[in-house]
Amino acid sequence: MEISKGWNARKKKQLQVIIAFTIVPLFLLILFTYYPFLEMIRYSFYNMKYIGPRKFVGWRNYVQVFTRPDIIRTLLLSLYYMVGSVVQVALALYLATIFCFKVKGENLWKGFIFFPYLINGIAIGFIFKFFYTRGFVLDTVLQVIGFDLENLPYWLKDQKINNWSLVFTSIWRYMGSNMVLFLGAMMSVDDTLYEAASLDGANKWQTFRHIILPSIKTIVTLNIILSITGSLSAFEPPYVITSGANGTGTFFVVMNDIAHTSQKVGLASAMAVFLLFVIIVAKFVQDALFKYIFRNADTDDESADVARARKKAQKAAARKAKGGA
């Protein structure tokens, strides 16, 4: 009796703290995320401006999302950003690996490469408009290393190249943070493994293949998959540098335009819902893929490498001990 009463009192206290601690975050989440989300779904079935009458149009907005060539084109544009994000991950991986070994002035280099991550979007817009202007920064540097200005493209004008110019700014901005993320994962590997590999005469590639890669496989795969989803929602580079003009309008930029300039709130909402749908599908595919890739992660694949390396380390230690004696 006493115990159960105490138990109830405890439950009551728990309930108090649960309510006290969840009510504010939940309220904010519902107010600023879920309610707007549900409203947005509702709007997607209407033909409406911000103000003025609203007309229910059924699936018409969704039909437009799938049939309008300009919207379909924006989906193709995200391919640029997908390629860019793969490059970004690869480059980040490469640099992180380099920093796993001894590099003189490591902190300085790392600082340089990471710093762009801390710059705000508007500043990046200015910096790269300046950077790409004809005869300005990029052209000057390329001329110094021997290119002729005549042969250089117009970085933001030429539609064959301007999307790559924008993708580059995205890589420039986020590659450093990816690198630090990977480096964090690599550093979590036991020090003795590197020591052992080195003692064992493993070359750099072997070290990478058998020690570094297994330790970061998860985070790299995840990054690649997420980058692809993220490519669909690329927004800032075109928005701040070209305003989405000249064939650089991505899905979000075009959606933003439809919502602002033409005030087609319904169509813009339908586009948003569609994008969400794609992202959710991508997430399910990603989860499935993850389960498949890492189905035995804990037992064989990854830890087998680790175990092998550890054995080598032990052997090496034994040898060293012998040699010393």
Added chain:
Amino acid sequence: MAKTTAAKVRHHYSAGTIIWEIIKYASVILCSFIAILPIVSCVITAAKTPEEYQTTNVMTPPANWLNFSNYLEAFKTANMGTAFRNSLIILVFVLLGSIIIGTQLAYVLNRFKFPGNALIRNMFTFAALLPGIAMQVVVYEIMTNLHLVNTMYGYIIMMCGTDVMSIYIYIQYFENLPVSLDESAFMDGASYFRIFYSILLPLLKPAIVTNLILKGVGVYNEYYCANLYLQDKRALCTVATSLYTFTGPLGSQYNMICAGVIMSLLPALIVFIALQNQIYSGVAAGAVKG
């Protein structure tokens, strides 16, 4: 650390090693160069007089590196004094708010089993997938009806509310704190509130620092909602929105614009230099415990 030991052990250099060293430094130097080139070009241009800017190549070093007149002019034009003050206020309150809200929620989610626990987690996970851009249509309506538009506190409340990621970082750290800790405190008669505030919260410091950095970067650089909700651009400008002033009357006077850009980077640069390692571990926080 691993890398130092890895290299210390061997002292004779094979051809492979030398090539590797060359590749290593070439890569690092090239990437660093690319990373800072756009910024350096801004520093160069910011020190040029209007005449110099008109007549010299953008990469030609300025006659006087210590020409601060553009900085002064840009500071005045973009109202950056007010902008820095506002950004600081916003940072302090948003960070404070999100720490309190985030740690409390993570505590409850991690320590108590209750119906709805999983639901709340899923709600936050799903929220991270929602496209925020389009939803601002409705959010603006809500903000208007609550009379939160064009007020600093309205923006602060909204920024606290949109936080999703930090909760995950806190939960992750709570998992490392043994439950026996709260258990024994509870047996000693401490309330859950006390357990949270005086025992667990101090232990959460690394996670809090991580979140401070991540969220701080995001808030300091946030300009879209700031532009939307802090409409009086003189009194309520932030560093990010004040930069936007330069798209207007200054056109492409890049010597001035660059000065503004560089000034907006300075706080980030100072914090970065001071807290470099914490920032790295903050960014890497998601991966370390993998």
Added chain:
Amino acid sequence: MKGRKLMSLGLAAVMVLGTLAGCGSGSSSGTADAPADSAGAAEATAEAEGGEAAGETEAADGALTYASVVLGETGTDLTATIKVLNHRTDMLQDSYPGTSWAEYLDAFHETYPGIEVDIEGITDYAQDSLLRLQGGDWGDVMMIPAIDSSQYADYFMPLGSLEEVSSLVRFVANSQYGGVVYGIPSTANAQGVLYNKKVFEQAGITELPKTGEEFIADLKLIKEKTDAIPLYTNYAAGWTMGAWDAYIGGTATGDSAYTNQKLAHTANPFSDPGDGSGAYNIYKVLYDAVAEGLTEDDYTTTDWEGCKGMINRGEIGTMVLGSWAYSQMQAAGDHPEDIGYMSFPITVGGKQYASAGPDYAFAINNSSSDDNKLAALIFVKWMTEKSGFSFNEAGIPISTADNDYPELYAAFEGIDYVSDDPALEGEEDLMSTLNADSELNFNSGGDKKVQAIVEHASNGDMTFDEIMEDWNAKWTDAQELNGVEILY
């Protein structure tokens, strides 16, 4: 362990998604939305409540209208602070070469020392002003943004009947609804083309072009014989491209009913009428100039502020902009005498026309306090009648008492001004509906479609006729969607 791993993956997922998309919790785009019903209702209640309180003063002084204010007499002892939202951010700079806001306000304070005017400049006025209007907290005076005229009464104070106000002020047709005026134009412009006289001289152009073909031929001469850029598009600024829309009405047709009454009911309005007139032949000038390489090298990095000095120095031959730009170009360098202004090179039935119409109009918040309303009205009337603002900005005089045209309008001798008629009753919002549904947005921020002309001309991936057909199709779709009767 497994759980923790998944959790950390979730965290990384959220982080990466945030960084790559560049629009996580932080930088999401935004738009304004205040549904008409709720906002309108709120306004209406406020009005009803305020109305009673205001009733007495109004009864005593008579209703406050534009006509009832006598400058120098009304409200000289009034003390108030009014806030004005304005698009002229350049005029807030000390370096502004013309008359700056500070100078206007000094002059205003000589008569009205008690009325403080706080001017807030908005960089991206067309969009931000809509947000401000819907947010409600915007001050006392603003320039009317692109909203349906049926919405005027929800936000702005009525300034008098159309009949009464138009006897005092020109060009109020666009800022009225149902015979009540809500806005007073700050200035008015004629639509023509800026050119540099010296460049024309060097190129050997002795007679100003009257048709698109003559114009293109002249641009070629400029390219051949001078170092100047024949036609500077100002592509990058966006709104400077949307400015081309201002020519498709009166200038291109000579018909004052075209823009607000006929365009909406016209079948395929962008087809070539064959006689060198019409919208087709306006945009064709732009397409041809770009296709023939008669514009700047890299349109994506054009510089709006920089172009002023360039045309002043003779580095630019022509720019297609309204007359408001004239004084800015003159003030931007040492050669104001070289700046010339001419009619758009298009001829309709052997005659040339120039659209003349209002710029942004001042409107007063209908939920401001009575004192502020009065102070705001005094300020607006003072700007219109006493400030010289319109003249200083090379505008057509606004006050009907003022017939002092700036000298550039001499260029329009023998050319008829066409001022747009208001929309027909019941069709006030038709154009804005068609604009939105077709996404062509004529004269309302449709910059992208004009930019696209430049892009296609430069890339050669779409002929001009194809572009116009595309516009026709969009226009027809919008007309069908709204069941618009085709009359022309």
